[in-house]
Amino acid sequence: MADSGDWTCDANDAVQLTLIQPGETKPITAEIFHPQFTYPIFGDDEQIFGYKGLIIRLRFATHDLRTHVHISYDEKFRAVGDAAAVDLNKTLREWVPESAFTKLSDYENTVQNDQKAKDFTPPGKLVHSYKTKNRNYEIWAGSLADDAVRALLGRAQGFVPFFIEGGVPLVLDDPEWTLERWIVYFVYEKVTPTTPTASQYSFVGYSTVYRWWFFPEQHGDNTVKNGPFPYPEEIRFSQLPSRSRIAQFLILPPHQSSGHGSQLYNVIHKACIADKTVVELTVEDPNESFDVLRDSADYHNLYHEFRNQDININPNPYPKETGKRRPRNVPTSSLIPTQKLSDIRTKYKIAPTQFAHILEMYLLSRIPPRKRGGANMARLLIKKHTADDEDDRRYYWWRLLVKQRLYKRSRDILVQLEPQDRIQKLDETIMNVEEGYDQLLTVFDAREKGRATFAPDVDSDADAVMTAAGVTTMGALRNKRKYAIEDEDEEDEDEAELVEGSKQAKRPKI
Incomplete structure (x- = not known):
């Protein structure tokens, strides 16, 4: 044999x-x-x-x-x-x-010989049109309860085992009330038909988004009141407060690095902002490529808001009265406008952990590169918040804000270490977090500051921007950010911690 x-x-x-x-x-x-x-x-x-x-x-x-x-x-x-x-x-x-x-x-x-092809249009409703590299594209959206949407998704899911790691095809024969939780977005290119009977649409990619029920905070009188039973109107899931969660997200390889991922994500994000029943947009187990795409889109959306609101770290958070001993805790509410930031996060419906990362990157971008990093650490460790230069003080406080977030998230692990080991692990983690942010900011800031000079198709896509900038590969960027940090379920994040300025962290690997 x-x-x-x-x-x-x-x-x-x-x-x-x-x-x-x-x-x-x-x-x-x-x-x-x-x-x-x-x-x-x-x-x-x-x-x-x-x-x-x-x-x-x-x-x-x-x-x-x-x-x-x-x-x-x-x-x-x-x-x-x-x-x-x-x-x-x-x-x-x-x-x-x-x-x-x-x-x-x-x-x-x-x-x-498909005679119906020439009249084919993607199922659902046309929600967005755009042009890139002199080619025309459309994004259509529809409920999974729609037979035509369900049939097309059933075929599109043939790509799932080949490109979505850990992806599981959706069950398409669920009851209608369950299917109504799902919205499917299809990306198509408008092409010149190859024959008189051919279609003018060519498939590019798709995404599925489902509603995750959100238990709202109770305010005022919570007394149970009598009412009619059964309810006079049918209660539908689409009318209840919820989080929207991106489940599957795929752009086929021939169309990647051309802006379609960013276009699709922004369409989904805008739909969530416009829907009053949606509290925030989350993502189910994103891979590294999607994380960078999401970071790019969210950073762009929040960048101008932060600029307009003049968001920055207050370098002088302590009262000027002499002789007053400074508190042991980080003066978060004096360092950053926590209520204003909470309002911005609510307005853009970005999940707390993701918002914390974008905020930290933006605050770091407001500190000149020469004022941060290892070169100034020896002096900064001595001077701390009394450093003469405002940017040095901002960098000192930035590090403490991030450390505070990291510590709160991993407190159960860190408290088991000796104090010196605990400090060392936090220092190692924040160095890697900062380095990852710096690499991403090199790309993001260059795009924001020179936006008018970028071609629209390159400017709108994280993959293409990464390639054009020649900084490093997308996977390496994300790996750096995840070196000592691991995401936990965003659904468990507590918004109150954001208001207090002490977002829970991704967990240090220690």
């Missing part, structure tokens, strides 16, 4: 994802790309045993994502005992709809 290695291939290389559209005589390829990973389907090793020259083609019609699976190979391993080639059809059926397993000729004929 041949060595098993001869019969093993890389699943990421074997799988080809293709967007196709009608051609003169038969469908032609519009886009072709490989998956980012295949471990949900083929296991952690992402290897397929039993084939030579294996190609697994997953075709999607550009407009409605009608799907087809076609498998070809040069040679298949003959089973010997328990050793057998992977049953590809059985494996893929868990992730691809049954309708995709038809004859290739039947599928191509359907795509080529």
Whole structure:
């Protein structure tokens, strides 16, 4: 028997994802790309045993994502005992709809001669149009309770195991009241049809957002009152106070680094701001790429608000009376306008942890680079809040504000350490947090200060800005920010801590 290695291939290389559209005589390829990973389907090793020259083609019609699976190979391993080639059809059926397993000729004929394609429009409602790189795009949004939205999402979710790490396709046969919690956003390019019967829409990406019920604070008289039963009107989930949470978010590889992610995120964010029942926008388990995109969009949205409100650290938080001993606690409310910041966060409906990161980055940007970092630390540790230079004092207080946030979040761990070890761990953490912020600010500040000189398509997308700036890779930026800090569930954040200026931190790895 041949060595098993001869019969093993890389699943990421074997799988080809293709967007196709009608051609003169038969469908032609519009886009072709490989998956980012295949471990949900083929296991952690992402290897397929039993084939030579294996190609697994997953075709999607550009407009409605009608799907087809076609498998070809040069040679298949003959089973010997328990050793057998992977049953590809059985494996893929868990992730691809049954309708995709038809004859290739039947599928191509359907795509080529689809008389309804020329009249196709994405399901839902057109909510945003934009132009980038001289190409036109649209974003459509609709409820998952809509049959057409649900059908298209069912096909779009074929990309989930290949690009959304840890992603799980949504269950689409839930009761209607559950489906109404979900809004689906589709991004499409408007293209010139390749044939008279072809569609003018080509799929780019999508996002799913669901409402997470929010228990509002109780004010005033909380006495239970008598009322009619049953209720005279049906209570719908869409009318209750909630958080909106982004669950799936995907821009296909051929369209990445062109601004579509930022456009889509901003559309979702604006919809949340406009909806009076939505308290804030959160994200479910974001990856590094999305975190940087989100940071970029939120920083841009808050940057001008912070500037207009003149948000900065007060370098002189203590009263001028001589002889008065300074308090032991950080004078948060004297350092930053906590109530004003709370109002800004509420206005923009940004989750507390995310708002704290953006605020810390902005406050750091107000301190000249030459006044911060390791070069001045020896002098600053001696002078502290009595330093002669205002920016030195601001930097001293900035570090304390961030340390306060870090400590409150990880207090249970830190109190177990000796005081000197505790200080050391906090210092190590804040150094890495600051370095991560500095790298992000290099990009964000350059964009904000030179916004008029940036091309719109580059300016609007975090990926493209990162690449153009040549600072570092997106993953490295995010890893630096997460070096000693880990996100916890944003839903558990307590807004009262923000008002007091002591946001809970991401946890130091100690």
